[in-house]
Amino acid sequence: MESKIEIYETESQYFSPYKHFISRIQEMEEKSVYGAKVAKMWAEILNQSLYKETYPVIHPIGQETFSLYAEYPIGVFEYALDIDGASSLIKERSIKPVQFTPSNIIDAVDQENINKDPNRVKPNHKNPVMALQSRYLTVNKPYCINGNHRIFEAYRNNDTQIDVFLFKDLEFVPFFYDILSKATYFLEIDYKNVVSDERYIPSEKGAFVYEF
Template identity: 75%
Template sequence: MESKIKFYESESQKFQPSKHFISRIQEMENKSSYGAKLSLKWTEILNQTLINETYPVIHPIGQETFSLYAEFPTGVFEYALDIDGAISFIKENNFKPVKVSPSSIINSVDQGNINKDPNKIKPNHKNPVMVLQSHYLTDNKPYCINGNHRIFEAYRNNDKQIEIFVFKDLEFVPFFYDILSKAAYFFEIDYTNVVSNKRDFIKNEQGAFAYDL
């Protein structure tokens, strides 16, 4: 199975966040009065909050982070996730793992980007197996952000169960490493709500995630 990681890594370096935001903001503005209202707020956020944000984010040495890539008409964007921060969040909020069969979760692993040579694998069990599932980031499919080798090995060994932590839609927002990643995720939800005339995950007809930044 061929991985697209190298392609994503290369293309994400060329991504221009402001170009992406402006393009979608214009779509929102022209879609409805609700969209026009949000376009003003997101323009304000872009010009005041995000203008000085570094992209791509600089991953700190000694801290475990994960890059999750999203393809847009404007290019490939890198979402930065703080894996070390995620484990702290799990402990602080007393999240519990679920037990699943490896065969049911193997598709969350990018097998084209996994080292299958046991002699070259460096075990790292410091952080638990974590899987994200989001309508806006993973096409509502599970995606492993930590523990790919453990899932793969459990699957290859025909283990009956493996413990994983699953985080859906808004549950993993605290894992975003930088403001731009969080803003881009909230922006996609608002954008989708405007163009599809939905109000997913918001409290009222005029609400939006733009007001939560």
Template identity: 75%
Template structure:
């Protein structure tokens, strides 16, 4: 299996987030009266809150982060996730892992990007196995953001169970390392709600995740 990571890394460097925001805003504005209202909110966020944000984000030295690359209409965007922060969040909220067969979760592993040479493996188990699942980031498929090798080894060794922390849709929003990642994720939710005339993850017909962005 060939990984796209190297290609994504290169393409994401060329991504223009503000161009993407403007493109989404223009489409929403023309879609409906609801879309125009949501577009106006995002235009304000873009001009008032995001104008000083830099992309791509600089990953901090000594802190474990993860890049999740998403293919969207204008290119490949790098979402950055704070793995150390996610571990702290798990402990503070006393979140419990699920126990599952490795065969049930192996699809979350990008096997084309995993080191299978035992002489080059450097175990780092300070953070637990974490998997995300989102229709906006992972096409509603599980995707491992930490612990790929542990899942792979458990699967290869035919282990009966492995403990995995699974986070869906809004559950992993606190893990975003930078402001632009969170803003882009919320924008994508609003955009798809507008163009599909849905209110997925919203409890209010006139609501929007632009209202939730802080």
């Protein structure tokens, strides 16, 4: 199966966050009274601050980041994740990894997008192996954001286990590098809550727009 990463990299350059937000806002407005209230708040945030944000985000030189792509009706959006920042948070909070057998985590790796020739791989173990699992971004399945080669090599070598730092749903929100990534993620949660009534992640304030 061919990787879509190169296609996503190109298509994401033409994504319009403003059009995406307007589309979601309009759908929520028409769904219910609750949806209209949430949509109004998102419209205010969009028009007051988000329209000023640069997209796609400029990844800083010398800092390790990761692009996670999501397909939406108007195109492909690039979520920017701060890998160095995630590593710092792991140390600050003394977060413990989850031990996986490589065969149980290999599906988190996009195998068509990694170099499988060990002679051409440049090891970079500055940051630990990390994966996200989200109902809104990864179909509730683990997706590796750092350490793809290490998982693949552990699987290929039939290792008994590998340590992976696994972050679910709201746990990885601090990793978003830019404001648009965080806002878009929260928007999608509210959108699903309103339009599909998928309340997998409840908000203490009634909607995630109030927490943004």
